[in-house]
Amino acid sequence: xxxxxxxxxxxxxxxxxxxxxxxxxxxxxxxxxxxxxxxxxxxxxxxxxxxxxxxxxxxxxxxxxxxxxxxxxxxxxxxxxxxxxxxxxxxxxxxxxxxxxxxxxxxxxxxxxxxxxxxxxxxxxxxxxxxxxxxxxxxxxxxxxxxxxxxxxxxxxxxxxxxxxxxxxxxxxxxxxxxxxxxxxxxxxxxxxxxxxxxxxxxxxxxxxxxxxxxxxxxxxxxxxxxxxxxxxxxxxxxxxxxxxxxxxxxxxxxxxxxxxxxxxxxxxxxxxxxxxxxxxxxxxxxxxxxxxxxxxxxxxxxxxxxxxxxxxxxxxxxxxxxxxxxxxxxxxxxxxxxxxxxxxxxxxxxxxxxxxxxxxxxxxxxxxxxxxxxxxxxxxxxxxxxxxxxxxxxxxxxxxxxxxxxxxxxxxxxxxxxxxxxxxxxxxxxxxxxxxxxxxxxxxxxxxxxxxxxxxxxxxxxxxxxxxxxxxxxxxxxxxxxxxxxxxxxxxxxxxxxxxxxxxxxxxxxxxxxxxxxxxxxxxxxxxxxxxxxxxxxxxxxxxxxxxxxxxxxxxxxxxxxxxxxxxxxxxxxxxxxxxxxxxxxxxxxxxxxxxxxxxxxxxxxxxxxxxxxx
Amino acid sequence: xxxxxxxxxxxxxxxxxxxxxxxxxxxxxxxxxxxxxxxxxxxxxxxxxxxxxxxxxxxxxxxxxxxxxxxxxxxxxxxxxxxxxxxxxxxxxxxxxxxxxxxxxxxxxxxxxxxxxxxxxxxxxxxxxxxxxxxxxxxxxxxxxxxxxxxxxxxxxxxxxxxxxxxxxxxxxxx
Numbered sequence: 001x002x003x004x005x006x007x008x009x010x011x012x013x014x015x016x017x018x019x020x021x022x023x024x025x026x027x028x029x030x031x032x033x034x035x036x037x038x039x040x041x042x043x044x045x046x047x048x049x050x051x052x053x054x055x056x057x058x059x060x061x062x063x064x065x066x067x068x069x070x071x072x073x074x075x076x077x078x079x080x081x082x083x084x085x086x087x088x089x090x091x092x093x094x095x096x097x098x099x100x101x102x103x104x105x106x107x108x109x110x111x112x113x114x115x116x117x118x119x120x121x122x123x124x125x126x127x128x129x130x131x132x133x134x135x136x137x138x139x140x141x142x143x144x145x146x147x148x149x150x151x152x153x154x155x156x157x158x159x160x161x162x163x164x165x166x167x168x169x170x171x172x173x174x175x176x177x178x179x180x181x182x183x184x185x186x187x188x189x190x191x192x193x194x195x196x197x198x199x200x201x202x203x204x205x206x207x208x209x210x211x212x213x214x215x216x217x218x219x220x221x222x223x224x225x226x227x228x229x230x231x232x233x234x235x236x237x238x239x240x241x242x243x244x245x246x247x248x249x250x251x252x253x254x255x256x257x258x259x260x261x262x263x264x265x266x267x268x269x270x271x272x273x274x275x276x277x278x279x280x281x282x283x284x285x286x287x288x289x290x291x292x293x294x295x296x297x298x299x300x301x302x303x304x305x306x307x308x309x310x311x312x313x314x315x316x317x318x319x320x321x322x323x324x325x326x327x328x329x330x331x332x333x334x335x336x337x338x339x340x341x342x343x344x345x346x347x348x349x350x351x352x353x354x355x356x357x358x359x360x361x362x363x364x365x366x367x368x369x370x371x372x373x374x375x376x377x378x379x380x381x382x383x384x385x386x387x388x389x390x391x392x393x394x395x396x397x398x399x400x401x402x403x404x405x406x407x408x409x410x411x412x413x414x415x416x417x418x419x420x421x422x423x424x425x426x427x428x429x430x431x432x433x434x435x436x437x438x439x440x441x442x443x444x445x446x447x448x449x450x451x452x453x454x455x456x457x458x459x460x461x462x463x464x465x466x467x468x469x470x471x472x473x474x475x476x477x478x479x480x481x482x483x484x485x486x487x488x489x490x491x492x493x494x495x496x497x498x499x500x501x502x503x504x505x506x507x508x509x510x511x512x513x514x515x516x517x518x519x520x521x522x523x524x525x526x527x528x529x530x531x532x533x534x535x536x537x538x539x540x541x542x543x544x545x546x547x548x549x550x551x552x553x554x555x556x557x558x559x560x561x562x563x564x565x566x567x568x569x570x571x572x573x574x575x576x577x578x579x580x581x582x583x584x585x586x587x588x589x590x591x592x593x594x595x596x597x598x599x600x601x602x603x604x605x606x607x608x609x610x611x612x613x614x615x616x
Numbered sequence: 617x618x619x620x621x622x623x624x625x626x627x628x629x630x631x632x633x634x635x636x637x638x639x640x641x642x643x644x645x646x647x648x649x650x651x652x653x654x655x656x657x658x659x660x661x662x663x664x665x666x667x668x669x670x671x672x673x674x675x676x677x678x679x680x681x682x683x684x685x686x687x688x689x690x691x692x693x694x695x696x697x698x699x700x701x702x703x704x705x706x707x708x709x710x711x712x713x714x715x716x717x718x719x720x721x722x723x724x725x726x727x728x729x730x731x732x733x734x735x736x737x738x739x740x741x742x743x744x745x746x747x748x749x750x751x752x753x754x755x756x757x758x759x760x761x762x763x764x765x766x767x768x769x770x771x772x773x774x775x776x777x778x779x780x781x782x783x784x785x786x787x788x789x790x791x
Contacts, residue, residue, distance in 0.1 A: 041684050041770060041791060044725025051719035060663045067668065091653050379652055386659050393666055403673050548669055555662055562655060569648055 039073040046081065055089040056385065076102055076111055083115075087122050090379065095122065113142040117151060124154055132158055149181040156188055165192045183209065183222055190226070194233065206230040210246055224254045232263055240267040258284060258293040265300060274304045289324050290331065290362035292585075295592055298324055302599065311603055318596045318603075325593040332586045335361040339578040342571060349381065367581045376577065380570045387563045390556050397556075400549050408542050415535070427524055434517055441510060450499035453506040458495055465491055679732035680768040683708070683740070687720040689777040693754065693784035694747040695720075698773070700729055701741040707731060728773070735764050740788065742773050749782050758786040 042065035049058035071078040086095035120135035152171040159168035175185025193202035209226035227246040234243035247260040265280035284297040298321035305314035338344040444452045475481040700708040708729040741759045748754035770791035
C-alpha cells in the first residue's frame with residue numbers, strides 16, 4: 001500500500017492503474033506489428049478479449065481452442081498467455097501451475113526469465129516474499145529494459161520490506177534515469193540510505209527528487225512525498241528554517257499538504273513561535289474535518305492559545321473541537337450503519353470511478369482505495385459475474401434442447417432422401433457395368449482391336465461396306481463382282497488403317513473416361529459408407545448431446561448455491577474489514593473528544609483553584 | 617513532545633514507496649480466496665464445455681462459416697464500422713469502440729461473424745466506413761467469391777497499411 005498520512009481517491013485510482021500494469025503479462029502477439037500475417041485466428045481472437053480486459057472470456061476461448069487443436073504456431077506463447085490470463089483473473093494457483101510447467105521446458109532462457117519475473121510479481125503482491133525473492137534471483141538478465149527496471153524496483157522493495165536495507169541499496173542503485181519506475185527506485189534508495197544512517201546521500205537524493213521537473217500527476221505526487229519526507233526529517237533535526245523550504249514546495253492541493261501544514265505548525269510551536277503555529281493550524285482547520293490531520297489540528301489550536309495565555313479563546317476552540325468530534329462521530333456511526341446494511345458495498349459496486357468519491361462516506365475513502373480492499377471488491381464483482389453467467393446458461397440450455405430436437409427431426413426427415421440418392425441396388429448395377437467395360441477394354445488392348453474403338457462415322461461406313469459385301473454373291477459371274485469386291489476390300493483396308501493409326505490415342509481417351517467414371521463411383525461409395533456409418537452413429541451423437549446438456553444443467557444447479565454462499569462470505573469479509581476500519585476512526589475520535597473535554601476541565605479546575613487561592 | 621509524536625508519525629514515510637506493495641492475507645482470507653479460485657476453475661471449465669457444445673449444436677462443421685477481421689498497424693484507415701454481406705444479404709454490422717480498435721492495432725483478431733451457410737458457391741462483400749489517411753470520411757469495400765465445402769470455412773478481412781503509397785489495402789484471405 002502507498003504510505004501516506006491521508007491517502008485520497010487520487011492515489012487510489014493511480015494504485016489500481018499501476019496494479020493492472022504490474023500484473024499485466026504482455027503476450028507475444030498473434031502477429032508482430034508490420035508483418036501483416038496472423039499466425040492463428042483463434043489465438044488472435046483470444047488476444048482481442050484479453051486486450052479489452054475480458055479475462056474470463058479470453059480464458060474460455062483459449063482453453064476451448066486448445067481443446068480443439070494445439071496451437072503449434074504459437075509455441076509456448078499460448079500457455080504463457082493462459083498463465084497470464086489466470087493471474088489477471090485472480091487465479092494465482094492455476095497460473096503458478098502453468099508457469100511452473102513451462103519452466104520445465106528446456107532451451108528457452110528468455111522465456112524462463114519472463115516467467116520468473118511474472119511469478120515474482122504475483123508472489124510479491126500476495127506477500128509471499130521469500131518465494132518472490134527466489135523467482136527474482138533466477139532471472140538471468142534476459143528481460144527487456146523496461147522489465148529490468150521493474151525487476152530492480154520489486155527486488156529493492158522486497159528487501160526493504162524485510163528491513164534488509166543494506167542489501168536493498170544494490171538493486172535500487174541500478175535505477176537511474178527519469179522514468180517513473182526509476183524515480184520510485186530513487187525515492188526508496190533515499191529511504192534505505194536514511195535508515196542506514198547515510199544521511200548525506202539520502203538527503204541529497206530527496207532534495208533532488210523534491211525539485212525535479214514533473215509532467216504527470218503521479219510524479220508530482222512523488223515530488224510532494226520527497227519534500228514532505230525531507231521536511232519532516234529536518235524538523236526532527238530541529239532545522240525549522242530548512243524544513244520550511246521543503247514543506248513550502250508541497251502543492252497546496254496535494255493530499256500531502258495537510259501533513260505538511262500540521263508538521264510546520266509543530267515546528268513553530270517547538271520554537272515557541274505560537275502565533276505562527278496558530279496561523280498554520282487555523283488554516284488547516286478550514287479543511288475537511290473528516291481528515292485525521294485536521295482533527296489533530298483542532299486540538300493543537302487551543303493548545304497554542306493556552307501557551308499564549310489566551311484561555312477564553314482556548315476554551316472556545318476546545319468547545320468547537322468537541323462539537324466537531326461529536327459531529328464526526330455521528331458521521332462514523334452513519335457509515336457503520338451503511339456498511340452493516342451492505343448499502344455501502346452495493347452503492348460502490350454500482351458506481352463508476354468518477355462517482356465513487358462522491359457517494360462514499362469520507363471515513364471509508366482511505367479504506368476503499370487500499371489495495372486489499374480493491375482486491376476483495378474485485379472478487380465480489382467476479383462472483384456476481386459468475387452468478388449472472390450461470391443464470392444465463394440456465395436459460396440458454398432450453399435453447400440447446402430445442403436445437404437438438406430440431407436437428408433430430410431434420411435428420412429423420414432427410415434420411416430417406418439421402419438413402420434414395422445413394423440407393424445401394426442402383427450403385428451395384430453401375431459398378432457391374434463399369435467392371436464389364438473395364439474387361440472389354442482389356443480385351444481390346446490385348447487384341448489391338450482397332451475397329452472396336454472406331455468412331456461412329458467409321459462404324460457407319462463399316463456397316464455400309466459389310467452390307468455391300470453381303471450382296472456380292474448376287475453379282476456372281478458379272479464383270480462388276482470382282483471390281484466391287486476389290487473396292488470394298490480397299491475401303492475396308494483404309495478404314496482399318498485409319499482406326500489403327502488412331503488406336504493408341506483412342507485407347508487413352510477411353511481409358512481416361514473409364515478412370516473418371518471409376519473415381520465417381522468411388523466417391524459414391526465413400527458417401528454411401530459414411531451414410532451407413534452415420535446412420536449408426538447419429539443416434540449415439542444425439543444421445544451424447546442430450547446427455548451433455550442434461551449433465552451441464554445439473555452442474556449449473558450444483559454451482560448456484562456455492563456461488564451464493566461465497567458471495568455472502570465475500571460480502572461479510574468486506575463488511576468486517578470496513579467495520580474494523582471504522583472502529584479505529586471511532587476510537588480515535590473518542591480519544592480526541594476525551595482529550596478536549598479533559599483540557600477544558602483542567603482549565604476550569606485551575607481557574608477554580610486560582611479563585612480559591614485568591615479568596616483565601 | 618507533541619512535535620516528536622507528529623514527526624515520528626510522518627517519518628513512518630521512511631517506509632519504501634511503491635504503488636503496490638506486498639499484502640499479508642489472513643488465514644481466513646486465504647481459505648476464502650482458495651474457495652473462490654476453485655469455483656472460478658469449475659465455472660471456466662463449464663463455460664468451455666458449453667462454448668464447444670454451443671458451437672457443435674448451432675454451427676456444425678459442415679455448415680459453419682466464420683469471418684474475422686484484423687488490422688496491420690491501422691494508421692492509414694481509421695476504422696469506424698464494418699458491414700458484412702453474404703449473397704447480398706447483410707449478416708453483420710459492427711461499430712468499433714476505441715478499446716476494440718486498440719486491441720486490433722496491437723495484433724488481435726476480431727471474430728466478426730459466425731453462422732451457417734450451405735455448401736456451394738457464395739459471394740462475400742465487406743463495406744468499411746472510416747477515415748482515410750487525409751482524415752476525410754471514407755468508404756471502402758472488398759469482395760470474394762468462395763466455395764463452401766463440407767468442412768468449416770474461415771475467412772479473414774485484412775486492412776493493411778501500404779507504406780509505399782500511404783494508403784490502406786483491403787484484402788480477403790481464405791484460411
